[in-house]
Amino acid sequence: MKLNIALLAGDGIGPEVIDQAVKVSNAIAKKFNHEITWTPAITGAAAIDEVGEPYPDSTHEICMAADAVLFGAIGHPRFDNDPKATVRPEQGLLKMRQKLGLYANVRPTFTFPSLIDNSPLKRERIEGTDLIILRELTGGIYFGERGRKDNGNTAFDTCTYTRAEIQRLAKLGFEMAMTRSKKLCCVDKANVLESSRLWRETVQDMEKDYPEVTVSYEFVDAVAMRLVQWPSSYDVLITENLFGDILTDEASVISGSMGLMPSSSIGVHTSLFEPIHGSYPQAAGKDIANPLATVLSAAMMFEDAFGLKEEAELIRAVVNKSLAEGIVTEDLSGTNKAYKTSEVGDWLAKNI
Amino acid sequence: MKLNIALLAGDGIGPEVIDQAVKVSNAIAKKFNHEITWTPAITGAAAIDEVGEPYPDSTHEICMAADAVLFGAIGHPRFDNDPKATVRPEQGLLKMRQKLGLYANVRPTFTFPSLIDNSPLKRERIEGTDLIILRELTGGIYFGERGRKDNGNTAFDTCTYTRAEIQRLAKLGFEMAMTRSKKLCCVDKANVLESSRLWRETVQDMEKDYPEVTVSYEFVDAVAMRLVQWPSSYDVLITENLFGDILTDEASVISGSMGLMPSSSIGVHTSLFEPIHGSYPQAAGKDIANPLATVLSAAMMFEDAFGLKEEAELIRAVVNKSLAEGIVTEDLSGTNKAYKTSEVGDWLAKNI
Ligand SMILES: CC(C)[C@H](C(=O)O)[C@@H](O)C(=O)O
Numbered sequence: 001m002k003l004n005i006a007l008l009a010g011d012g013i014g015p016e017v018i019d020q021a022v023k024v025s026n027a028i029a030k031k032f033n034h035e036i037t038w039t040p041a042i043t044g045a046a047a048i049d050e051v052g053e054p055y056p057d058s059t060h061e062i063c064m065a066a067d068a069v070l071f072g073a074i075g076h077p078r079f080d081n082d083p084k085a086t087v088r089p090e091q092g093l094l095k096m097r098q099k100l101g102l103y104a105n106v107r108p109t110f111t112f113p114s115l116i117d118n119s120p121l122k123r124e125r126i127e128g129t130d131l132i133i134l135r136e137l138t139g140g141i142y143f144g145e146r147g148r149k150d151n152g153n154t155a156f157d158t159c160t161y162t163r164a165e166i167q168r169l170a171k172l173g174f175e176m177a178m179t180r181s182k183k184l185c186c187v188d189k190a191n192v193l194e195s196s197r198l199w200r201e202t203v204q205d206m207e208k209d210y211p212e213v214t215v216s217y218e219f220v221d222a223v224a225m226r227l228v229q230w231p232s233s234y235d236v237l238i239t240e241n242l243f244g245d246i247l248t249d250e251a252s253v254i255s256g257s258m259g260l261m262p263s264s265s266i267g268v269h270t271s272l273f274e275p276i277h278g279s280y281p282q283a284a285g286k287d288i289a290n291p292l293a294t295v296l297s298a299a300m301m302f303e304d305a306f307g308l309k310e311e312a313e314l315i316r317a318v319v320n321k322s323l324a325e326g327i328v329t330e331d332l333s334g335t336n337k338a339y340k341t342s343e344v345g346d347w348l349a350k351n352i
Numbered sequence: 353m354k355l356n357i358a359l360l361a362g363d364g365i366g367p368e369v370i371d372q373a374v375k376v377s378n379a380i381a382k383k384f385n386h387e388i389t390w391t392p393a394i395t396g397a398a399a400i401d402e403v404g405e406p407y408p409d410s411t412h413e414i415c416m417a418a419d420a421v422l423f424g425a426i427g428h429p430r431f432d433n434d435p436k437a438t439v440r441p442e443q444g445l446l447k448m449r450q451k452l453g454l455y456a457n458v459r460p461t462f463t464f465p466s467l468i469d470n471s472p473l474k475r476e477r478i479e480g481t482d483l484i485i486l487r488e489l490t491g492g493i494y495f496g497e498r499g500r501k502d503n504g505n506t507a508f509d510t511c512t513y514t515r516a517e518i519q520r521l522a523k524l525g526f527e528m529a530m531t532r533s534k535k536l537c538c539v540d541k542a543n544v545l546e547s548s549r550l551w552r553e554t555v556q557d558m559e560k561d562y563p564e565v566t567v568s569y570e571f572v573d574a575v576a577m578r579l580v581q582w583p584s585s586y587d588v589l590i591t592e593n594l595f596g597d598i599l600t601d602e603a604s605v606i607s608g609s610m611g612l613m614p615s616s617s618i619g620v621h622t623s624l625f626e627p628i629h630g631s632y633p634q635a636a637g638k639d640i641a642n643p644l645a646t647v648l649s650a651a652m653m654f655e656d657a658f659g660l661k662e663e664a665e666l667i668r669a670v671v672n673k674s675l676a677e678g679i680v681t682e683d684l685s686g687t688n689k690a691y692k693t694s695e696v697g698d699w700l701a702k703n704i
C-alpha cells in the first residue's frame with residue numbers, strides 16, 4: 001500500500017520524538033511491504049522564525065495532499081508571558097485545526113499495568129480505567145468573535161455552537177460507544193450556558209437513533225471531580241472545545257502514563273495523529289524525551305487512517321515489550337538504566 | 353456583639369446541615385456573650401415551589417439587611433435534565449451573587465491529617481497541601497449576553513471582563529498571598545482568549561505594587577493537571593469565573609475531605625458563607641449528611657465577617673476533636689459507628 005504522510009515535527013522535543021516514530025513506521029513499511037512517502041513541513045515557533053507564520057500555506061498544501069498527518073508538538077515559552085505578541089505558535093495549531101476541518105479530537109486514557117504505580121492516584125482508583133474523551137475541536141470559544149472595547153479595558157470572547165456541529169461530534173461519540181460498553185456521557189454546563197443547553201438538547205434528540213446506548217449528562221465541574229475520584233466509571237465522553245481542553249489534560253495525568261498517550265484528530269480533509277504531551281522545551285535537543293506517545297500515535301494512524309490493524313497491533317506489542325524489558329527513557333527508568341530517545345527508537349524499529 | 357445573620361438553608365440536605373451550624377453558632381454566642389439574630393429566608397427549588405422564583409426579592413432584602421449570610425445548598429435533580437425549564441434553582445444562585453455583588457469566591461483546600469487516607473491521591477502527593485483558589489464570581493461567561501439564532505439552531509454565550517473587575521479580584525489575591533507564602537498563580541487561557549490576555553496584562557501591571565509577591569502565569573489546562581500531580585506546589589490561585597468553577601471542584605476532591613471544605617464569597621454589600629458540597633438530594637431528610645463543612649463555614653463567618661477569631665478557632669478545635677474521637681457521619685465513620693447529622697451537631701454544640 002502507498003502511504004502518503006505529511007510530517008510536522010514542530011518545536012521543542014517534537015523533531016526528536018517524530019524521528020523515532022518515523023523509524024518505527026519505516027520498519028513496519030518494510031515488513032509489510034508498504035511504501036511510505038514522508039513529506040516534512042514546518043510549523044509552530046520554527047515556522048514563525050523561518051517565514052513569520054506558524055502554519056504557512058505551503059504546510060497547509062502538504063497536509064491537504066497527504067492521506068494523514070503525523071504531528072510532534074508546538075509551542076515555545078518565549079511567547080507565553082507576552083500578552084502582546086501578535087504571532088503565537090498556538091495560532092498555527094488553531095489555524096491548522098480549522099483549515100483541515102479537524103473537528104474531533106480523540107483522546108484515550110488507559111493504563112499500562114507495568115506503569116500503574118506512576119499514577120498520582122491510588123492503584124484501586126485508577127485500575128481498569130479505559131476511557132475516551134471526544135473533544136470538539138473547531139468550534140466554541142476558540143473560534144468565536146473576540147476583541148477589546150472601551151480603550152482596551154474590556155475584553156470579550158464568544159462561544160458559539162450550531163446544532164450541526166454538535167451532531168457531527170456526537171455521532172462519533174454514539175458510534176464509538178456502540179463499539180465499546182454502550183455508555184456515553186455528555187459533558188456540559190447546561191445549568192448556565194445557552195450553548196450547553198443546545199448541546200444537551202441535540203444529544204437528547206439523537207438518543208432515539210441509538211437505543212442501545214445509555215447516555216448520561218453531567219456538568220463539567222462534576223466531571224472534573226469524578227475523573228479524579230472514579231475515572232474507571234467513565235467510558236466515552238463527548239464535550240465542547242474548551243471543556244475538552246481542560247478535561248483531556250486532567251485525564252492525561254491520572255493514568256500515570258502521560259508520556260505514552262497518543263491522540264488523533266478526525267478531519268473533514270485529512271486526519272492528524274499526535275502525542276498529547278507538549279513541546280517540553282527544557283528537554284529539547286537532549287535526546288531524553290520519551291518517544292512512546294508519538295510511536296503509539298503512529299500506530300493509531302496505521303489503524304484509523306489506513307485500516308492497517310495488524311501493523312498497529314505490532315507497534316503496540318513492541319512498545320509493550322520495551323516497557324517490560326525496561327528499554328525506556330529517564331522518565332520511566334526509575335533507578336535502572338535510562339535509554340536515550342534515539343536508542344529507544346532504534347530498539348523498537350529493530351524489534352518490529 | 354450583636355450578629356445579624358441571614359439564614360438561607362436551601363434545598364436537599366441544606367436545612368439539615370444548616371441546623372447544626374446554627375446549634376454550634378448559638379453555643380458560641382452563649383459562651384462569648386454575643387447576641388445572634390437569625391433571619392431565615394427561602395431560596396432555590398424550595399423558593400420556586402413557594403413563590404415561583406429561586407431568589408425572591410424578600411430574600412434579597414433580608415440578605416441586604418444582614419451582616420452576613422449563612423447558606424446551605426441549592427439544586428434539585430428534577431431541573432437538571434430539562435434543557436427547556438425556564439426557572440432553575442441555579443438561577444437563584446447567580447442572581448444572588450450578582451445582586452449582592454459577591455465578586456470573590458474564596459475556596460481553601462487543605463488536608464486533615466486524620467483523613468488524608470480518604471484522598472484518591474497517594475499520601476505523598478497530597479500531604480502538605482494548603483491552597484486557596486480565588487474565583488471571580490460575578491463576571492465572565494456566567495453573566496454575559498447569551499441566546500439563540502437561526503431558529504434556535506445556533507446558541508451563543510459571551511465572556512466579558514473589564515480591567516476593573518480583574519483588578520478587584522487580583523487585589524484580594526495579592527493581599528492574601530502577602531499573608532501566606534507570597535506566591536500567586538494567575539490561571540488563564542491567554543494563548544487563546546482575549547479576556548484571558550486582559551487578565552494576564554492586568555495582573556502583570558499590578559505586580560509592581562507587590563514587589564514581594566512572586567507571580568506565575570499558568571494555562572488552565574496545565575493547572576488542571578498539576579492540581580492532581582502536585583497540589584502542594586500551589587498556594588494562592590486567582591482565576592475567572594468558569595475556570596474557577598471547574599478548578600475549585602477538582603481541587604475539592606483531592607484533599608479527601610470534600611465534605612469538610614467551607615467557603616466564603618466576599619461581596620460589595622455583604623458576605624456569604626457556605627459549604628462547598630451540593631444539595632445531595634439522595635440524602636435529604638435522612639439525617640446522614642456530614643454537617644462539618646457548614647459548621648466550618650460558620651467558623652469562617654465568625655472570623656472574616658465579624659473579626660471574631662477566637663470564636664472561629666474554638667469551632668475548628670471542636671471539629672478536630674470530633675474527628676479525633678470519631679463522632680462523625682457515615683461518610684467518615686468507616687467500619688466504626690456512624691453518628692447522625694443531628695447527633696454530630698449536638699455533640700459539637702455541647703463541646704463548645
Ligand atoms: C496550545 C493550545 C492552543 C491548545 C488548545 O488549547 O487547544 C492545547 O492546549 C491543546 O489542547 O492542544
Ligand SMILES: CC(C)[C@H](C(=O)O)[C@@H](O)C(=O)O
Nearest residue numbers: 191192221427442445446597
Ligand atoms: C450551580 C452552578 C450554577 C454553580 C456555578 O457554576 O457557579 C455551582 O457549580 C457552583 O460552583 O457554585
